[in-house]
Amino acid sequence: MRTKLAPASLFGDEDFRKTLGTVALTKGVYDLTHARHVRSLQAARSLGDSLVVGLATDESVRQAKGAGRPVLSFEERVEILSAFACVDYVVAYDVGAVAEAVHAVRPSYLCASRFTFLSAAERADLESLGTELCTVERPPVRSTSDLIASILDHGKARS
Secondary structure, three states, X not given: OOOOEOOHHHHHOHHHHHHHOOEEEEEEOOOOOOHHHXXXXXXXXXXXXXXXXXXXXXXXXXXXXXXXXXXXXXXXXXXXXXXXXXXXXXXXXXXXXXHHHHHHHOOOEEEEOOOOOOOHHHHHHHHHOOOEEEEOOOOOOOOHHHHHHHHHHHHHHHO
């Protein structure tokens, strides 16, 4: 399978940028990919000609979510995202450093279900770059944390 992982520096190449059209960027961990992920990726992709997914690095996920996360390695998560037709490119980012990824990719749209991860200064900075913050619906389906809890509960019930 062809990987869609790209270095963030690639997005600085103006000839490459011309091939992208309007770029939407979304970000996340995408650990144990589930229906909510699929729906949010499709919603983000509908906003642009190209969808770039910022994928959190393993170390930054561990720092943000604790031991045992992510369940799937960065390489596994890249492979899964690369299989989606709606995803054009994947770039690595560190949780807490989304603004850096946005500066590198320079999307027209940054898509998320909420923007609490951005400070007011970061919001103003991104908007000054011409990046529009677009809220994508957070479908009422289970999250990765919900799935992990369900698996652990199921294991306890069988013991």
